[in-house]
Amino acid sequence: MGKGILVSAGHSTVPPKDSGAVGNGFVEAQEALKLRDAVAKILADKKVEVVTDGKDGESHPLNKAIILARSARVAVEIHFNAGGKGATGIEVLAKAHNKPLAQKLAGAIEQATKLKLRGDKGYKADNSGQHHRLGFCEAGGLIIEVCFISNLDDMTTYQANFPTIALNLANVLSGA
Numbered sequence: 286m287g288k289g290i291l292v293s294a295g296h297s298t299v300p301p302k303d304s305g306a307v308g309n310g311f312v313e314a315q316e317a318l319k320l321r322d323a324v325a326k327i328l329a330d331k332k333v334e335v336v337t338d339g340k341d342g343e344s345h346p347l348n349k350a351i352i353l354a355r356s357a358r359v360a361v362e363i364h365f366n367a368g369g370k371g372a373t374g375i376e377v378l379a380k381a382h383n384k385p386l387a388q389k390l391a392g393a394i395e396q397a398t399k400l401k402l403r404g405d406k407g408y409k410a411d412n413s414g415q416h417h418r419l420g421f422c423e424a425g426g427l428i429i430e431v432c433f434i435s436n437l438d439d440m441t442t443y444q445a446n447f448p449t450i451a452l453n454l455a456n457v458l459s460g461a
Contacts, residue, residue, distance in 0.1 A: 289334040290458050291357035291426070294321035294344035295364035301346060306367035308435040316443075317363040318344050320431065320451060324363075327455035351424045359461045360426035361390065361454075365434040372433045374401035378411045378419060379427040386461055387427050393453035397446045400432055400439060429454075 296305035296314035305313030321337060321344065328335040336357060338350040354360035366372065375394045377387035384405070391407020394400065403409065411422035421428055431450070432439035443450065 289336050289357050290328060290461070291336045291338070291350070291353045291360040292321050292325045292328070292458070293338040293350040293353070293360065293362040293421070293426070294318040295362050295428070296344065297346040298342075298344050299339065299346075303346065306365060306434045308367060308433075309437045309440055311365070311434050311440055313365045313367075313434055314344065316365055316431075316434070318342065320363050320447070320454075323447070323451035324455045324458070327452060328459060331455065331459050333459045347420060350426075351420050354421055354424035354426040357425070359386070359458060360421070360424065361458065362421050362426055362428050364428055364430050365432060366430040367435045368433055370436060373436050373439050374403040375407055375432060376403040376409045376430045377407055377427050378409050378413070378422060378430065380411055380422055380425075383425075383427050384408045386457075389457045389461075390427065390429055390454060393457045394429075394431060394450055397449035397453050398432070398442045400442060 294317040296303040379387040387408040
């Protein structure tokens with residue numbers, strides 16, 4: 286078993302930059318980074334060993350996150366989903382053995398936002414979407430899709446509840 290908790294911001298703010306999805310004036314890489322930094326700070330304040338995929342305000346490419354995930358006790362990567370304007374909700378992509386933790390993480394966001402849980406109480410198998418193999422999940426991690434960046438109501442709810450989302454995620458992770 287690894288040590289520490291990895292909190293990764295999906296996409297990269299350093300070369301090669303990868304902004305991820307863009308919608309309603311939001312950029313996925315930036316939103317994921319804000320949430321990653323907030324969750325990591327709460328974990329550090331709780332004296333939980335936490336690792337990130339870059340210093341505050343900076344996230345590195347996926348290949349670094351995958352390396353870090355392989356040696357972490359728990360590894361999560363924060364993302365924002367994209368779809369049609371009506372697409373909504375929370376999901377956590379993971380391997381089947383991580384289903385209970387995926388459901389707890391999704392539930393932590395749902396408790397703060399009251400957004401819909403997608404899949405099986407927020408859990409979706411890592412191969413259930415457009416990708417058949419997700420490198421971060423293959424390395425043992427879980428991918429948190431906080432809400433839909435393409436849905437303005439989701440993003441407004443996310444922003445209004447940001448501190449509670451960060452705290453709830455950190456509480457789940459610190460108990461994992």
